[in-house]
Amino acid sequence: MYHYKHIIIAAQGPILRITLNRPEALNALNEVVHQELSIAFDHYASDSKLCVAVIRGIGERAFCTGSDLKERAVKAEASTYAGGYAGLLQRFDLHKPIIAAVNGHAIGGGLEIVLACDLAISVAHAKFGLPEPRVGLVATGGLHRLARSIPLKHAMHIASSGRLFSAAKALDYGLINAVVDPDRLDAEVEQSIEEILAGTPLAIMAIKQMML
Secondary structure (H helix, E strand, C coil), X not given: CCCCCCEEEEEEXXXXXXXXXXXXXXXXXXXXXXXXXXXXXXXXXXXXXXXXXEEEECCCCEEECCECHHHHHHCCCCXXXXXXXXXXXXXXXCCCCEEEEECCEEECHHHHHHHHCCEEEEECCCEEECCHHHHCCCCCCCHHHHHHHCCHHHHHHHHHHCCCEEHHHHXXXXXXXXXXXXXHHHHHHHHHHHHHHCCCHHHHHHHHHHHC
């Protein structure tokens, strides 16, 4: 059994729950978190008993604020991970559904994770955005999904301006499925889980595979 340091893993029957656990860094991803997420998604993909996964951040401030820039500043070059950024963004053969429970800000790589999930439910106070160009970076794992999800001119504005926008705006764009008060987030996520589990696993996987 792998002992995770910066994420919390809980398997409950057919549900795998993944929680980013770096509250002091607003759940930013360092190298350890990337490695641990890669292991967690490997487990999800290979375990036939698991049918739906939920990813969220610890606390109420941030779902994920992207890469840990303090760590990146002292590393000579970015590392690579199985499955890509967050162990997920280049995992194109994972046909099981993933729900993003957006408990707070989803910025940079955090928004990229949301884009890689199949459903996303957000609290009202969350902010979204891709501020990478303001620090000389590019959201390489999310731009293709963003451009496929919303009209190109909106996608270009989000990606090139680096401006943050509200959960209500993210809902208008169609980037998330619902906006709820924080005390309703868990209930809304559970309802989505129940709806997915009401279908047969093979049918749900086939639907995702055909849509993608």
